[in-house]
Structures are given as structure tokens and as C-alpha cells.
Amino acid sequence: MLWVDKYRPKTLDKIIVHEDVAQNLKKLVTEQDCPHLLFYGPSGSGKKTLIMALLRQMFGPGAEKVKVENKTWKVDAGTRTIDLELTTLSSTHHVELNPSDAGFQDRYIVQEIIKEMAKNRPIDTKGKKGFKVLVLNEVDKLSREAQHSLRRTMEKYSASCRLILCCNSSSKVTEAVRSRCLNVRINAPTEGQIVKVLEFVGKKEGLQLPSGFAARIAEKSNRSLRRAILSLETCRVQQYPFSNNQAIPPMDWEEYIFEIASDIMKEQSPKRLFQVRGKVYELLINCIPPEIILKRLLFELLKKLDAELKHEVCHWAAYYEHRMRLGQKAIFHIEAFVAKFMSIYKGFLIATFG
Amino acid sequence: MSLIQCCLVPVDERFAATRVMLDEEDEFFSLKSNFSHSKLKTRPSSVPRAEIRKAKKARLTNSCTRSCKESSGFDEIKRFCEDFNEGFTGFKIPAGCERSNKDLWVDKYAPYSLEELAVHKKKVEEVKVWFEERLRNTREEFCNHVLLISGQAGVGKSATVRMIASHLGATIFEWNMPTPTIWQEHLHNSNSGIRYTSKLDEFENFVERIRKYGMIPSTITGGSQTSIIFLIDDLPLTLQTTTHVPGTELQLSLQSAGACKVAFNPITVNSIKKVLSKICREEQCKVTADQIDLIAKASGGDIRQAITSFQYFCLKSRPILSLSFSNGTPTYSKERSHELNRLDDGFSFPFGRDETLSLFHALGKFLHNKRETENSFALDKDAFVLKERFARLPLKMDAPEKVLCLAHGQARPIADFLHENVLDFVSEEAIDDASVVASYLSDADFLLASLSGILTRNYEAENVVQSAAASVAVRGVLFGNFHPSPSRWHAIRRPKLWQVEQSLWHNKLEMVNQSCVAYNGVSLSNLSVIATENKPVLKWLGFRVSEGLEAPQVLMQGNVVEDKNFDSMSLDKKDNDTSDDEIEDW
Numbered sequence: 001m002l003w004v005d006k007y008r009p010k011t012l013d014k015i016i017v018h019e020d021v022a023q024n025l026k027k028l029v030t031e032q033d034c035p036h037l038l039f040y041g042p043s044g045s046g047k048k049t050l051i052m053a054l055l056r057q058m059f060g061p062g063a064e065k066v067k068v069e070n071k072t073w074k075v076d077a078g079t080r081t082i083d084l085e086l087t088t089l090s091s092t093h094h095v096e097l098n099p100s101d102a103g104f105q106d107r108y109i110v111q112e113i114i115k116e117m118a119k120n121r122p123i124d125t126k127g128k129k130g131f132k133v134l135v136l137n138e139v140d141k142l143s144r145e146a147q148h149s150l151r152r153t154m155e156k157y158s159a160s161c162r163l164i165l166c167c168n169s170s171s172k173v174t175e176a177v178r179s180r181c182l183n184v185r186i187n188a189p190t191e192g193q194i195v196k197v198l199e200f201v202g203k204k205e206g207l208q209l210p211s212g213f214a215a216r217i218a219e220k221s222n223r224s225l226r227r228a229i230l231s232l233e234t235c236r237v238q239q240y241p242f243s244n245n246q247a248i249p250p251m252d253w254e255e256y257i258f259e260i261a262s263d264i265m266k267e268q269s270p271k272r273l274f275q276v277r278g279k280v281y282e283l284l285i286n287c288i289p290p291e292i293i294l295k296r297l298l299f300e301l302l303k304k305l306d307a308e309l310k311h312e313v314c315h316w317a318a319y320y321e322h323r324m325r326l327g328q329k330a331i332f333h334i335e336a337f338v339a340k341f342m343s344i345y346k347g348f349l350i351a352t353f354g
Numbered sequence: 355m356s357l358i359q360c361c362l363v364p365v366d367e368r369f370a371a372t373r374v375m376l377d378e379e380d381e382f383f384s385l386k387s388n389f390s391h392s393k394l395k396t397r398p399s400s401v402p403r404a405e406i407r408k409a410k411k412a413r414l415t416n417s418c419t420r421s422c423k424e425s426s427g428f429d430e431i432k433r434f435c436e437d438f439n440e441g442f443t444g445f446k447i448p449a450g451c452e453r454s455n456k457d458l459w460v461d462k463y464a465p466y467s468l469e470e471l472a473v474h475k476k477k478v479e480e481v482k483v484w485f486e487e488r489l490r491n492t493r494e495e496f497c498n499h500v501l502l503i504s505g506q507a508g509v510g511k512s513a514t515v516r517m518i519a520s521h522l523g524a525t526i527f528e529w530n531m532p533t534p535t536i537w538q539e540h541l542h543n544s545n546s547g548i549r550y551t552s553k554l555d556e557f558e559n560f561v562e563r564i565r566k567y568g569m570i571p572s573t574i575t576g577g578s579q580t581s582i583i584f585l586i587d588d589l590p591l592t593l594q595t596t597t598h599v600p601g602t603e604l605q606l607s608l609q610s611a612g613a614c615k616v617a618f619n620p621i622t623v624n625s626i627k628k629v630l631s632k633i634c635r636e637e638q639c640k641v642t643a644d645q646i647d648l649i650a651k652a653s654g655g656d657i658r659q660a661i662t663s664f665q666y667f668c669l670k671s672r673p674i675l676s677l678s679f680s681n682g683t684p685t686y687s688k689e690r691s692h693e694l695n696r697l698d699d700g701f702s703f704p705f706g707r708d709e710t711l712s713l714f715h716a717l718g719k720f721l722h723n724k725r726e727t728e729n730s731f732a733l734d735k736d737a738f739v740l741k742e743r744f745a746r747l748p749l750k751m752d753a754p755e756k757v758l759c760l761a762h763g764q765a766r767p768i769a770d771f772l773h774e775n776v777l778d779f780v781s782e783e784a785i786d787d788a789s790v791v792a793s794y795l796s797d798a799d800f801l802l803a804s805l806s807g808i809l810t811r812n813y814e815a816e817n818v819v820q821s822a823a824a825s826v827a828v829r830g831v832l833f834g835n836f837h838p839s840p841s842r843w844h845a846i847r848r849p850k851l852w853q854v855e856q857s858l859w860h861n862k863l864e865m866v867n868q869s870c871v872a873y874n875g876v877s878l879s880n881l882s883v884i885a886t887e888n889k890p891v892l893k894w895l896g897f898r899v900s901e902g903l904e905a906p907q908v909l910m911q912g913n914v915v916e917d918k919n920f921d922s923m924s925l926d927k928k929d930n931d932t933s934d935d936e937i938e939d940w
Contacts, residue, residue, distance in 0.1 A: 002891065043883060070867075087866055089878050096878050101866060138880060226883070230891045237895055251890040270780040270788040277777075281854045287861050287885035323796055328803035331851060332773060336796035339789035346785050 004229045007201050010064075012053045016197055017046055017189045017225065025050065025184075029057050036154060036163045038139075038178060040170040041186035044224025047166050050186065051135060054164075058133070059093040066091045075108040084109055094133040100141035107146035110136070114153045117161050131162050139165040140172035151176045194218035194228045201229060207236065210244045220248045253288050254296060261300035268342035268349075276338050280331060290330030294321050294337065301341060309348055316340045459665040460658055463633050465510075468517050472625040472657050473510040473618065480616055482518050485583075489522060502608050505618030508656030512585070514618075519583050527564050528585040529557065620655020623647070629657065630664050639668040714846055716761035717771050720828050721779045721846070723838045724750040746833060754828040755821070765824035769798045770849040772831050778844050781837040794830020798823045 009015045015022040028034060037054075039047040055063040066089050073084045084105055088097045095117060102109045117132050136142075142150070151174070154163060165181060167173060189197070198214040217235070221228035234249050235242060250258075260279050263272060283293050298317040302310055317337055324333040465471045471478055484501055503511045519526045540550055564584070609615050627650045634641050641664075649667060653660035725747040751757060758768065773795050780788050801823035865881050879888075 002888070043880075044887075048879070087878070098866075098878055098880070101881075137878060226887060230887055234891055234894050249894065251886065252893065253886065253890060268785045269782055270777040270785060271782060273785070273788055273792075274777045278850075281850060285854055285857045285861065286889075287858065287865055287881060289882045289885070292882065292886060320796065323800055326803060327796065327799040329770075329799050329851065329855075331854075332769075332792075332796045332799040335773075336789070336792035339785065339792035343786045343789035 002230070003201055003205070003233045004226050007204060007229070008049055009053060010056060012050075012057050015046075015050070015053060016200065017193050018050065018186060021184060021186065022050065022053065025054050026057055028182075029054065034058065034162055036158070036165070036181040038165040038167070038170065038173065038181035038183045039186055040140075040167050040173075040183065042188045042224070043168060044221075044226040044228075045186045045188045046225060047186050050184075051164055051166060055094055055133065055135075059091070063091050063093055066096075073109065073112050075105075075112050082108060088113075094135060096135035096137070098137045099146065100138045106142055107149045110142070110146055111149050111153055114157055114161060117157075131160055133162045133164055135164045135166065137166050138168075139177070140167035140169050144174070147174045147177055151180065154180050188223035189225050191215065191218040191223065194221060194223070194225055197225060198228060198232055201232060205236075208241055210242050213242050213244060213246070217248055220250075253283055253286065256283060257293065257296045258300050261297060261304070264301065264338060264342060265304055265345070268346040273335065273339055273342060277331065277335055280334055280338075284331065290324055290334060291321065293330075294324065294334055297334075297338075305345075306348065309344060312344060313341055316344075458662070459633055459637075460661045463629070463636075463661065465513055465517055468521055471510060471514055471517055472621050472629050473514050474622070474625075477616065477618055478514055478518070481514055482521070484614060484616075485518055485522055485524070489524070500608065500611070500613035502613045502615045503618060504615065506620060506656065508653075508658035508660075509618045509621055510657060511618055515583065515585060524583050526583045526585050529560055621657045622655070623650045626650040626653060626655075626657055626660045630660060633661065633664065634668075637668065641668060713761050713763060713767070713771075716757050716763055717768075717775070717846055719751050719757055720754065720772065720831055721775055721835075721844070722841060723779065723832055723835050726750055746836070749832065754832060755825055758824055758828060763824060765798070765802055765820040765827070767849075768824050769795060769802065769827040770851055771846065772827055774849040774851065775844070775846050776831050776835065779838055780835055781839045784837040787834050787836050790836075791831055791834035794834055795827055798827035798830065801826060 012022040012026045039051060041047055052063075069088050069090065071086060071088060073086060075082045075084055082105060084102050086097060086099075086102055086109060088095055090096070095113065097109075097113065099106045099109050114134060117134060136150075139147070139150075150163075154177070163181070165173070165177070170178060170183065170185075195214045195218050198217060199209060202209040202214070214232075217228050217231050221231060231248050235246060238249060239246055256279065260276055263276060263279075266272075280293065284290065294317060298314065301313065305313060320333045320337040320340070323336070324330050327333055468478060468482070481501070481503070488499060503515070505511055516526060543550060561584070627646055630646045630650060631643070634646065645667070646664070649664050650660055653663065726749075727747070752760075776791055776795075777788060780791065801819055862881065865884055
């Protein structure tokens with residue numbers, strides 16, 4: 001088991017990083033009925049950890065007895081029925097799913113599942129009608145239609161069902177949905193907090209962490225706690241005892257993008273563009289999201305770039321990132337950005353060095 | 355008695371179905387060379403040697419079905435004899451077709467001598483020499499008695515062989531493909547108790563029969579050494595089996611087995627014109643030379659089609675559309691494109707083949723980006739003057755949209771193909787051009803995506819957007835590629851993107867199945883998190899959580915190798931499809 005999972009706090013009391021949030025949530029759940037919740041914040045900040053701990057707080061250890069189901073939903077969409085296959089994870093008290101896996105038919109999924117959950121709601125010990133919790137991941141990737149239907153169902157079934165939404169950016173969640181939820185912002189942990197966690201993990205594993213080493217990992221982690229713990233584990237495998245100047249291995253795809261960036265800087269020609277395309281294909285095949293590829297590529301390119309070009313390059317990156325989200329095939333847009341960059345950079349080189 | 359076998363094989367390169375099994379074919383060769391005396395089956399299929407395709411086909415199917423239904427031996431033999439009698443009364447006039455024949459000018463003015471053939475003299479000579487050699491010499495000297503004639507429809511392949519045969523006094527036995535039995539038909543037949551015989555068996559029977567009985571008339575007529583020519587039409591269809599071997603491969607394997615190959619070119623406009631004028635004289639139609647010229651050009655080298663449309667044209671005594679030729683146009687290429695344009699515009703013409711382009715042909719046009727060397731519109735003062743960097747020379751082709759229409763190109767595949775291939779055609783220095791092209795392709799993709807995913811589809815709007823996207827992609831490529839790389843042979847690749855998408859989809863599915871492995875299985879996690887963080891670390895740590903994880907975890911290098919194999923496998927055929935000269939030709 002990875003350390004990330006091994007040392008993930010199970011209860012709200014054990015949470016180190018967002019202690020205040022955890023305590024507030026605990027109070028919220030114990031003292032009164034829980035509203036719909038919307039957790040948002042960058043990746044690796046502990047949203048899911050909080051949600052899981054919260055579920056445990058609400059339902060006790062029963063929330064951890066889950067089963068994974070790959071269920072086919074038959075959805076009646078007006079004139080025809082659609083079969084949707086979706087992986088869900090459910091306990092007696094909650095259901096969790098990634099509705100965006102359903103692609104553009106996500107709105108049916110949301111409605112259908114909530115309806116079904118509302119039908120068989122559990123009865124708790126006091127004979128009161130209890131509620132079930134539906135955890136929806138990646139709400140920001142839901143289509144607009146799906147979010148609209150989510151709004152309706154939230155109102156209609158609010159008696160029997162609570163929603164916990166989880167996303168990276170709340171700006172992509174419609175205003176209507178946001179206003180119906182208690183918004184909980186989970187900000188990225190500071191480097192100090194990350195160091196604290198790393199030291200905690202180190203102590204549990206019985207590792208000697210040289211001073212400053214944890215800080216270096218924290219610095220490299222881009223304020224993602226998950227990333228930091230994963231790095232710690234890879235370092236442990238790479239070399240132990242740790243030395244202070246030990247290199248922290250980057251992710252393979254990051255290295256790959258670094259290579260692409262240096263390829264681009266070295267030569268600007270259609271042939272090179274073609275090679276870059278091949279490399280981007282490989283990243284895509286390995287399921288690296290195209291947005292992340294583009295972002296990382298820009299990041300790597302900017303590091304090597306003259307200040308006067310940075311503005312323009314950023315502009316085009318933003319332009320093609322937008323295009324990519326609107327468009328269908330990411331490679332067209334990533335390539336367009338690379339070509340644009342090559343063109344700008346070559347022009348710049350010629351202008352400067354003749 | 356010398357026995358000449360010749361297979362005339364009009365492998366119709368465009369339209370022929372292309373399923374042939376090689377093994378079967380070898381068998382088929384040995385069958386001919388060994389002449390094993392197997393038992394003669396008296397099951398008749400027709401011994402066809404009719405002349406017009408339509409008529410013979412009708413008759414053939416007729417006799418086939420009849421022969422299946424009736425099984426009385428007498429009838430069989432009777433028909434068998436009939437067929438033979440027909441065969442010996444001269445190969446031109448099968449009974450029953452006579453009347454209708456004369457209505458069709460194609461048959462009425464079919465060539466009666468070698469001189470009349472519209473085929474190029476040299477080709478005729480080539481075929482004739484081949485026949486003569488084999489007639490003169492004994493069988494032992496020439497082991498290959500197979501001549502393979504290829505060429506598009508209506509270039510006079512069959513006519514040439516018939517003419518030569520009659521010139522040399524040889525008898526032709528023509529094998530026509532019986533209509534294939536479809537499965538439902540087969541079921542129906544077997545229910546009604548009719549036995550199915552494979553087409554290959556039928557063919558063997560045919561050969562066997564000719565061998566045994568073909569000689570009889572020659573002995574009757576006094577022992578003159580009549581040679582026999584087998585004419586096998588539509589070879590790929592004849593040997594239709596389940597294994598996939600393309601028609602070109604069939605040709606190759608035939609050649610490697612020792613067949614002599616003669617390729618017929620489309621008939622030249624002048625030859626067609628000559629034939630048409632002759633018909634015109636004999637029929638006394640009032641048709642001007644220009645009109646004949648136009649019909650000849652519209653036929654695309656297919657003389658059968660030219661004559662038919664000519665007849666149709668004369669039938670309708672309506673005046674042809676304005677036909678005056680501008681004699682002032684200087685270059686041939688211009689004149690030609692000019693005329694072609696007019697033909698294309700003239701959908702109102704009552705004749706002419708519907709020209710279609712293959713997708714690859716169209717792609718080749720777009721990618722090679724052939725342009726005139728000088729701008730003829732430059733002198734036009736009223737014309738909107740563009741800045742120099744936006745100005746392009748006129749295209750050496752029709753409007754891109756028209757080409758797309760001819761090629762039946764759909765926006766998505768067109769964009770994918772262009773995207774895959776365009777960089778090869780951009781000059782090595784011109785990254786700016788590449789960037790322009792890429793940005794247009796990005797626009798096209800954006801247009802294509804804008805309507806997908808909406809469930810209540812508006813097909814009309816979608817159509818418009820689709821064609822707009824295709825137009826943007828194509829014109830973007832044409833405009834952006836300002837400095838095309840010097841023309842050389844490029845293979846057009848299949849978009850790798852498709853394959854990438856497939857493996858991406860596959861990997862994603864695997865990942866969805868694993869998505870609960872993280873978080874100790876108590877929660878689902880994002881795909882992107884798994885892909886970007888968990889998987890690389892797991893790979894790094896070198897331990898696998900489960901077997902399921904291993905499968906999609908193909909290393910990057912692994913993927914590449916796999917891809918390459920995949921590509922070369924599936925691309926072989928398509929690569930052949932597009933060659934430079936094909937494009938130049940146009």
C-alpha cells in the first residue's frame with residue numbers, strides 16, 4: 001500500500017493539515033442536520049480525505065464497508081433509452097461516483113441515481129427517516145445541462161438525500177448549485193504544513209529525515225500533499241539513508257514534457273513539430289490529461305524563455321487551452337500552440353541573432 | 355490439335371471486388387495446365403459466349419437458375435447443345451438478343467475488324483503478337499498460356515480479344531461470373547432441395563466441358579485446327595472466396611505465375627471522336643464536331659459510355675448547351691482545366707460519367723498544393739488587392755469544396771488526414787506556415803466539436819457546420835502552406851490519432867476499473883490523479899498492486915513499438931493508393 005493511503009487520517013480528529021475545517025465539520029454534523037456540501041480546492045489538498053473522514057463521522061465505521069459496482073443504468077431519455085455503464089462505490093449509507101465518466105450523457109446519470117437513492121432510503125435506529133449521501137467527484141467537469149438537472153434534483157430530494165460535491169475549481173460550478181451548498185474551500189497546504197506531515201510519516205516509518213530534506217520535498221511538491229508523500233516514498237526506495245543533496249525524482253511524464261520542451265527550443269521546423277506530435281501522443285495514450293500537458297509544457301517553456309516573449313507565449317497558451325476545452329481533439333490545439341510557439345521563437349531568434 | 359488457353363482478364367481496377375484466395379488460384383492454374391481427366395459432371399451451367407454484357411448476364415443468370423431448378427437430364431443435354439450450337443454460329447449473334455442489339459449503337463457499331471478498334475494500335479499489336487506466337491508454336495515451348503489484360507471499364511479489352519480471335523480464326527469460350535449466391539438465397543434453395551455448387555466448381559466444370567466437347571465441331575468441319583481461347587471476365591469476382599487478397603495482389607500473383615500482362619489505357623479523346631463521327635455519318639445525325647468533342651471528353655476514355663451517351667444525345671434532339679470554344683486560351687493545362695470546369699458545371703448535360711475522386715486523390719491535391727506559376731487575375735484592376743503575405747497564386751484545381759464533394763469527403767476524417775500528413779508537405783524552413791496551418795486545423799476542430807454532444811440534434815445546422823469545418827481545414831491547409839516542400843513522393847498515412855484515441859480509450863477503461871484501488875478502496879479517485887501521480891509512482895516503485903494494473907501499464911517505449919507495427923500493417927495498402935504521378939496525372 002502506498003504511504004499516501006496508509007497514513008491517510010481516518011477520522012476528523014486525526015486530521016493534521018486542515019484542523020480548523022475538520023473541527024467545524026465535526027460540529028456541523030454532530031450538532032445539526034447536514035446541508036449539501038461543496039468542497040473545492042486544488043489537487044492534493046485533502047478534500048477527499050476530509051470527505052471520507054466526514055462520512056465516517058456521520059455513519060460510523062459502516063461507511064467504510066463499501067462495494068464497487070459496475071452498473072449499467074437504463075435511462076429513459078424521451079424517445080429512447082440509453083444504456084450507461086458507470087462504476088459506483090457504495091456503502092449502506094452513501095454512494096460515490098464520477099459522473100463525468102459518463103461523458104456527455106452525464107445529466108441522465110445524476111438524475112437517475114439520485115432518484116433511485118431517494119426511493120430506497122434507509123431507516124435509522126430511531127425510526128426516523130434517515131438520509132443517504134451522494135458523493136459526486138469532479139463536478140466541475142459536469143456539463144452545463146447536468147449541473148442544471150443537479151440543481152432541480154437537489155431541491156426535490158433534499159429530504160432524503162445529501163450531496164457532497166467535490167471539485168477543483170468552483171468557478172466551473174454554476175452559481176445555482178453553489179448557492180444551494182455550503183461551500184468549503186480547502187486551500188493547498190503550506191510548505192510548513194507539508195513538512196509537518198512528512199515528518200509525521202517519517203516518524204511512523206522510523207526514518208531519519210535530515211533537516212531540510214522534508215522542506216526540499218515540500219518545495220518540489222507544488223503544495224500538493226499527495227505529491228509530497230509520494231515523493232518521499234520514491235526517495236525512500238531510491239536511496240536510504242537520505243542524503244541532503246539527494247535528487248527528488250520527478251514524475252516520468254513531467255520529465256517527458258521537459259524533453260519535449262527542450263526539443264522545441266533546440267529546433268523549430270515542421271519536422272520537429274511532427275516529432276513533438278508523436279511525443280504528445282504518447283502522453284495522451286498514457287491518459288495524461290491534455291490540459292495538464294499544455295500547462296506543464298508552458299511552464300517548462302517559460303523557464304527557458306526571454307522575458308519579452310513570455311507575455312505573448314502565455315497569451316497563445318491560454319488561447320489554445322480555451323480552444324482545446326471547446327474543441328474535440330486535444331492534439332490539434334496542443335500542436336497549434338507548439339507551432340505558434342516555434343514560429344514566435346524562431347522569429348525572435350532571427351531578430352536577435354540575425 | 356493445338357490447344358491454346360488464354361485467360362482474358364479484365365481486372366477492372368476501380369470496381370472489381372477484390373477477394374481472392376491465393377491457394378484457390380494455384381489450384382486453378384494447375385487445373386489448366388495439368389488437364390487431369392476427372393469425371394465429367396453433366397450438370398450444366400451455361401457455356402456462355404454472348405456478346406453484350408447486359409444480354410449475356412441476363413441470359414446467364416437465367417440459365418443458371420433454370421439449370422438449378424430443373425434436373426431432368428434431357429433438358430440439360432438439350433440446353434447444353436443449344437449453347438454449343440450458339441457457340442459455333444459465330445460469336446457475335448446469340449439468338450434472342452438480335453433484335454435489341456441493333457437498337458444499341460454500342461452493339462450496332464461494334465468493331466468488325468482490327469482496324470476498327472479504337473484501342474491504340476500498339477496495344478492491339480502486342481496482344482496479337484502474343485496470340486500469334488502461341489498459335490504458331492507448339493504447347494511445349496510456351497508454358498505460360500495466360501494473358502492478363504487490365505484496364506478500366508470500356509477501354510475495349512474484350513473487343514480486342516474478340517477481334518484478334520476472329521482474325522486468327524480461334525474460338526472463344528467466355529466464362530462469365532455467375533451471380534453469387536447470397537446466404538438467404540442459399541437457405542431458400544437448400545430448403546427447396548436444390549444443391550449448392552460452389553462457383554469454383556462451376557468454373558472447373560466449365561473448363562472440363564470445353565476441354566472435352568470444344569473439339570467436336572472442329573472435327574466435324576473437317577479437322578481444321580481451331581484454337582480455343584478462354585475468356586475469363588472479371589477474374590476477381592470469379593475467384594471470390596473468403597480470404598482477402600486485393601485485386602492488385604491477384605494481378606501480381608498471376609504475373610508471378612507466368613502470366614503476361616498487358617495494361618490498357620483509357621481510350622484517347624481523338625479515337626473516341628473518330629468513332630463517334632463515323633457513327634454520326636452512318637446514322638446521319640445532325641451533331642456538330644464540337645458536340646462530339648465534348649461528349650468524347652466527358653466520357654473519360656470509356657468508349658462504351660461515349661457511344662451510349664452519344665446515342666442518347668442524338669435521341670434527344672434538343673440543342674446542346676453553349677459549346678463555343680474559346681480558342682484564345684494559350685496553355686494546354688489551362689484549356690483543359692477550363693473545359694473540365696465547364697463539364698463539372700454542366701450537371702445539366704445529359705451525358706458524361708459522374709467523375710468521382712478517391713479520398714486519397716483529393717487529399718493529395720490539397721497537400722501538394724499545386725498552383726499556377728503566375729497570377730492571371732493580377733491585371734484585373736477592380737480586384738481586391740491583398741497584402742503580399744496574404745496573396746496566393748490561383749489554385750491548379752477546382753474549388754476545394756467541389757473537390758471535397760467529388761471525393762465524398764467528410765469533415766472529420768478529412769481534418770484528421772490533413773492534420774496527420776500536412777507537415778510532410780511544408781517546406782523544412784517554414785515553421786510559420788506550419789503554425790498557420792495548425793491554427794486553421796484547430797479552428798476546424800473547434801467547429802466540428804461545437805455541435806457534438808447536443809442530444810437534440812439539428813441536422814441541417816450540423817451539416818452547415820460540418821461543411822464549414824471541412825472548408826476551413828482544407829482552405830487553411832492550402833492557404834497556410836505558402837512554401838510547399840518540393841514535390842516528391844509522399845505516402846499518405848492513416849491518422850495515427852485514431853489509433854491513439856483507441857488506446858487512450860482502452861487505457862481509460864482500465865483505469866476506471868482501478869480507480870478504487872487508491873484511497874484503500876474506500877473512495878474513488880480522479881482519473882487524472884491516477885494517471886499523473888499514482889501510476890508513475892507505482893511504476894517507479896516497481897511494484898504492482900494487482901494484475902489489472904499491469905495491463906495498461908505499457909511502458910512508453912512499448913507503446914511506440916506497438917504503434918509502428920500497427921501502422922505498417924494497416925497502411926500498406928493505402929500507401930500504394932496514392933502516388934505522385936497519379937496526382938500529376940490529374
